[in-house]
Amino acid sequence: MRIPLSALIGIVITVAFVLAAIFAPLIAPFPMEAPVGDAWEPSSAIHWFGTDRVGRDILSRLIYGGRITIFVAAAASVIAFTLGAFFGFMAAVRGGWIDQGLSRIVDLMMSIPSLIVALVVLSVLPLSLTVLIVVMGVLDSTRVFRLSRAVAMDIVVMDYVEAAKLRGEGQGWIIFREILPNALSPLVAEFGLRFIFAVLFVSTLSFLGVGVQPPQADWGGMVRDSKDFLVYGKTAALVPAVAIAVLAISVNLVADWILARTSSLKGGRSG
């Protein structure tokens, strides 16, 4: 199997970011929240990216911030896939009014942009990491639902599913033992796109002030924290912004390659 250069670059960078997130306490030279120098120190051998407005080491904050960003996005994607795939398969297997009901609910949820729904919901719910992850996961599960349902619709008409039904297997068996293994490859490709969407989504919410709350900060929160000083030539806000862009582009390169390899199933960006 030959991996094109662009996908290879994407894989290397993505893996590096994930490893940095997992081993953050071992890698980061300084703690995340404590000031370790003067405000706005320029980059030096000690502080590679300098320090921010209260003298915190930007590199260390970037590593810890990446940990939060990647964790929240991954957790939200897992929720989205668990909910979306389960209900999507169920809609395909059961058909009838269950399919109709679930599909219409999803249509309704997708008729308004996720950001607007998230803003309305988060203006009422308490702002915590758990709430944030669940809200993001539920909103994003709609797209997984549509894909899983479409994929499963093609599978339920297969002879082996028919055979399983005739053997008298229950619905659980049909969903988990017959459909899931055969639907896995398009779903894996979609996972990359959903993950990157979740990264952009949590970054945007934190940037707007309704995502990850201080003293914790993800990349979006870091941009928010330093944004007002950009016009005075302090580039601290650009460091996490570049990190978001690099991660997003890397995962996209990998996902593009997987999509091109697997099938014509297309994922998309969402509103």
Next chain:
Amino acid sequence: MTQVLKLLVQRIALGLLLLFLVSVVIFLGIEALPGDTAQAILGQSATPVALANLREALGLNLPPLTRYGNWLWGLLHGDLGNSLTNGRPIGPSIARRLGNTLFLASAAAMIAVPLALILGIIAARFAGRWPDKIISAVTLTTVSLPEFVAGYFVIYILTQLFPVFQPVSMVLPGMGFWAKLQAVALPVIVLVLVVLAHMMRMTRAAILNVMESAYIETAELKGLSPMRIIWRHAFPNAIAPIVQVVVLNLAYLVVGVVVVEVVFSYNALGQYLIDHVTKRDLPVVQAVGMIFATAYISLNILADVLAILANPRLRHPK
């Protein structure tokens, strides 16, 4: 023609039903979530008597359906209630800002739509060759950026490296049209970057799709120039999908403006929404959320209506 009319009526009726359901979700669904408006105003230390009085004053002890009815009735008559944080009526506050948001979004649309069509046609003309590859690489990058990241890159490059613009977009009443346009230049650039990629990619895909038809081959065999084939033969037949994508991306602008307005401290509807989300001012959030949802759904209906009208097979049924 009757078939088209039937389709149009169906689509619009469906859209109105959707709007109604969305209003139910935004009002009743949100009320069902944990959280109490009276508590939010008075704080955790409020006495039960004070809470009861305030609920009475706000009409919170009426049954939910009655309150929903009142809210919807007010909404349809332009009475959006009062803000919790400053007690002022929401309607006039929104009216002042709505114009600014529309100005920003339409300026972005005026630039993005023609640019996306031109770039899409160029990319289709040189499919697989270097102009196509460059355009694709750039658009893949911009599609990966969240609006606020694109925003700060643009701010840094155009105000610090090449200081030609102001980083804050102040639009004051009484400013002339050109002065206003100059003030929104940076946010417009960001919005164009954000929506351009998708529109351009779909234009390219739609044209390449048509290019596979037999009549294009005929045109090629006649010896027409590639640009003429695209312009006269492929483009008119690709218009239906292109129009749909263009309008759908205008709907995407609805989300884009919220973030971009915050980046540039532009005093308009999106900024107003975010301010009141952080203040937990539910009536404002519900009203503005409903406006954004209405704009988004209307543009989606418009996209489908235009697609129906632009489809020759539907206009001239056998």
